Amino acid sequence: MRVLVVTAVAAERDAVAAAAGPCDEAALPGGYALRRAAGSPVALDVLAAGVGPAAAAAGTATALTAATLAGAPYGLVVSAGIGGGFAPAPLGSVVVADAIVAADLGAETPDGFAPVTELGFGTVAHRPGPALVRAVAAAAGAASGTVVTVSTVTGSAARAAELAQRHPGVLAEAMEGFGVAEAAAAHEVPVLEIRTVSNAVGPRDRGAWRIGAALTALTGAFRTLPGALTAAAPSLRRTP
């Protein structure tokens, strides 16, 4: 199976690729470069597409289109990287999303935030296959729960509390998952989001971010992915 992993930055890409062993580089249209590990039965391509949902969607769609045109489509897309953790997800822990939710895609109204779905547009959530989430989370020793996608990193206790109240079961916050999931859905490819917690969601304290520990945890999580995908193979045969 061919798996596309999309990160935001090069350090996250390298942490994922380190789990996969020796890599080649492959160029894509638009100036993107893939790290390609020819594993069997799971081959990983890893792309650093940039920070935020728009960059993530553009990079993911480019890689998916290129693969389809080359006659070697992906069977799974994974949004991966570090992220902020809500209270149940401590620093260094691994989170596998059972829901990938756009938390700030909507409108402010006199009654508060209204998601675009309440305005009659689009979607704000993607739900990866439960069996696949269970298998990947179990293999990685991860918790599973909602991961919200935001365009602005949360920087206050009030905003963190608002997100937790609006999204019961939220475990982590990051900036790309929903963009990756939108592109995957457009191409009818299953999606996952895997985050390792580098910081607590809340008042901004960049000095307290534990990026090294989170990147090490990311490598550890991806070491377990091929085994989990092999075990979960039947749940990946998606019927559009």
Ligand SMILES: O=C(O)c1cccc(C(=O)CC[C@H]2O[C@@H](n3cnc4c(=O)[nH]cnc43)[C@H](O)[C@@H]2O)c1
């Ligand atoms: O400075 C570095 O060495 C470094 C290495 C790896 C990654 C970074 C980033 O700044 C990545 C930004 C990326 O991280 C996600 N993220 C992390 N914490 C949060 C958060 O609390 N809220 C939202 N997003 C978060 C996000 O997906 C960014 O793309 C730096």
